[in-house]
Amino acid sequence: MIRIDNLVKTFGSANAVDDISFSVPEGAFLVLVGPSGCGKSTMLRMLAGLEQPSGGQVQFGDKVVSDGQKGWTIDPAQRDTGLVFQSYALWPHMTVAGNVDWPLKVAGLGKPERQARVTEVLKMLGIEALSARYPNEISGGQQQRVAIARMIAPRPSILLFDEPLSNLDAKLRVEMRTELLRVHRATGATSVYVTHDQVEAMTMASHVAVLNHGKVEQFGTPEELVQNPATAFVATFVGTPPANLVPISALPPARAAEFPPGASAMYRPEDLSVSATPVEGSLAFDFAEASPVAGRTMLTGTQGALRITAVVDAAPRFAVGDKVHLVLPAAPAALFAENGERLS
Ligand SMILES: Nc1ncnc2c1ncn2[C@@H]1O[C@H](COP(=O)(O)OP(=O)(O)OP(=O)(O)O)[C@@H](O)[C@H]1O
Numbered sequence: 001m002i003r004i005d006n007l008v009k010t011f012g013s014a015n016a017v018d019d020i021s022f023s024v025p026e027g028a029f030l031v032l033v034g035p036s037g038c039g040k041s042t043m044l045r046m047l048a049g050l051e052q053p054s055g056g057q058v059q060f061g062d063k064v065v066s067d068g069q070k071g072w073t074i075d076p077a078q079r080d081t082g083l084v085f086q087s088y089a090l091w092p093h094m095t096v097a098g099n100v101d102w103p104l105k106v107a108g109l110g111k112p113e114r115q116a117r118v119t120e121v122l123k124m125l126g127i128e129a130l131s132a133r134y135p136n137e138i139s140g141g142q143q144q145r146v147a148i149a150r151m152i153a154p155r156p157s158i159l160l161f162d163e164p165l166s167n168l169d170a171k172l173r174v175e176m177r178t179e180l181l182r183v184h185r186a187t188g189a190t191s192v193y194v195t196h197d198q199v200e201a202m203t204m205a206s207h208v209a210v211l212n213h214g215k216v217e218q219f220g221t222p223e224e225l226v227q228n229p230a231t232a233f234v235a236t237f238v239g240t241p242p243a244n245l246v247p248i249s250a251l252p253p254a255r256a257a258e259f260p261p262g263a264s265a266m267y268r269p270e271d272l273s274v275s276a277t278p279v280e281g282s283l284a285f286d287f288a289e290a291s292p293v294a295g296r297t298m299l300t301g302t303q304g305a306l307r308i309t310a311v312v313d314a315a316p317r318f319a320v321g322d323k324v325h326l327v328l329p330a331a332p333a334a335l336f337a338e339n340g341e342r343l344s
Contacts, residue, residue, distance in 0.1 A: 001026050001061055002047070002158065002190055008055035008068060009042050016042040018214035019056070024207045026061075029184055031193045033201035034211035034237075040194040041162055043211070047192055048083050048160050049076040060158060081158040082151035082189075086166050088143040090135040090150075097122070097131040100150045107154050121149040124186060125179070141172045148180070152187055159184065161193040165200070177204055198238050202226070210234050232336035235266050241298060241309045243268050243333065250306055251328075252281060263343060265332035272310035274299055275325040276318075282325040283308075287318040301326060 003023040009016045017039045024030045032040045045051040046066060047058060053068035060080070066073040076083075090099050097118050104114040122128040125145040130138055135146070144164060151159060164180070165173045181204060184191045195201055201208050202222040210217045210225065210233070218230040222238075229235035235243045244267045248259045259265065275282055285301025285308060292298075297315045301308050301324045310326055318324050335343040 001059075002028075002030070002192065003059040004056070005059070006056035007043070007046065007053055007058065009039070009046060009051060010054040015054075015214050017046070017053075020209075020211075020214075020216050021056075022207075022209060022216065022219045024190065026190055027188060029181070029191045029193065029204060029206045031195060031201040031205035031208050032211060033195055033198055033208060034217075036196060038211040039214040040196070040211055044160055044162050044192060044194050046073075047158070048081055049073050049079050079158070080156050081160055082154070082156035083160045084144075084147050084151050084162070084164045086163040088135070088140075088147040090143055090146055092135050095132050095134055096127065096138070096146050099135070099146055100153050103150060103154045117153055121153050124152075124183065125149045141168055141176065144168065144176065145179075148183060152183060152189075155187070157189055159187065159189045159191040161191065163195055164193075166195075166197075173200075180204070198242075199240060202238060202240070208238075210237060229266070229334065230342055232264055232266075232340040232342075235334065235336065241269050241311070244272075244308045245336065246283075246306065246308065246328075246332075250283070250303065252283065255281070255328075259335060260337070260343070262338035264336045264338075266334040266336065267308075267328055268333050269298070269309045269311040271329045271333065272308070272312070273327045274310055274312050274315045275327060276316045276322075278325050279327055281330070282327045284323050284325055287320060287322040287324045290315060290318065299324065 005021050007017055007020045032043055034040055046053050052073050053066050055068035057064055058066040065079055100118045100121060101114055104117055122131055125148060127142060127145045135143055165176050205222055208222055208225055209219045212233050218225055218234045225234055225238045232245055236245050245264045248256045248263050285303050288300040288302050290297055290299040296311050296313055298311050299315050308326055337343050
């Protein structure tokens with residue numbers, strides 16, 4: 001179990017992490033997701049023991065490993081955690097096997113035991129054929145596998161990942177997601193994974209914490225976040241494509257009258273329909289783009305700064321410059337106040 005209580009990290013006068021609390025059970029795959037600068041890496045660095053919290057506590061199982069009030073934190077090497085960064089940070093003068101062997105050597109394991117474990121983890125990552133190569137003789141994806149093998153070799157209870165796939169191309173990234181989940185399950189460890197990519201978060205996580213400005217906007221399962229977003233930020237951040245948020249002032253006047261001024265109504269892309277001509281309850285947008293998605297059509301229209309996306313079975317053909325009329329369902333899926341709080 002990882003338990004975080006009122007965790008704060010202050011740099012100068014700014015709180016990079018601002019009073020965050022949540023816990024995940026053993027074996028969880030927790031993803032910390034949010035835009036650049038929201039505090040994800042600072043959170044992970046505090047979990048790794050690389051950063052001293054300014055306030056609050058981090059607990060692994062029933063053991064407190066960092067305490068901001070008391071100003072102490074257990075050394076990174078003593079926390080039973082493994083860490084993988086975006087940059088693979090392999091030792092260039094050591095072979096693949098040498099890199100994976102190193103932490104076992106440091107831990108004081110005997111040679112036969114080390115050899116067996118190195119072979120085991122290289123096999124687990126599918127890179128045993130590369131064991132005698134040096135890092136500059138293998139691809140970026142292979143280097144990342146070596147970094148992961150090196151992390152799991154000493155059997156840490158907690159695996160920490162900081163944007164580990166962001167240097168890989170799109171196809172490899174998708175493959176590595178599955179690989180990482182397989183490794184996570186095979187080790188039985190609790191994983192914490194930092195990314196700014198909500199698709200990565202939603203496909204990999206058992207638990208997600210959406211961070212924004214150093215605070216948790218919402219903590220829950222991927223399904224909970226999509227089905228029941230707690231804030232306007234979450235509503236427009238998660239989902240493929242994310243939900244539409246329409247200011248009340250942009251709604252047809254008869255509908256707008258039902259809602260408080262300044263609020264925004266959430267409509268799911270799959271709840272909209274598309275028409276080439278105005279119909280009851282429709283809003284006119286400039287056609288922006290249409291693309292096939294899993295046998296359906298995803299269509300986007302704009303109205304000034306407002307972008308709206310519909311996913312429909314079939315849509316008339318539009319060209320850039322055409323007006324597209326999007327028909328909203330009678331009631332929005334959610335309503336958010338001007339400050340982003342959920343109203344209903
Ligand atoms: N050592 C530091 N000194 C001063 N400010 C820092 C330091 N580290 C982080 N910050 C600030 O704290 C905030 C959170 O940074 P952090 O790196 O945790 O964000 P992030 O969500 O991981 O961003 P990114 O996705 O861009 O890596 C930012 O405003 C950042 O500028």
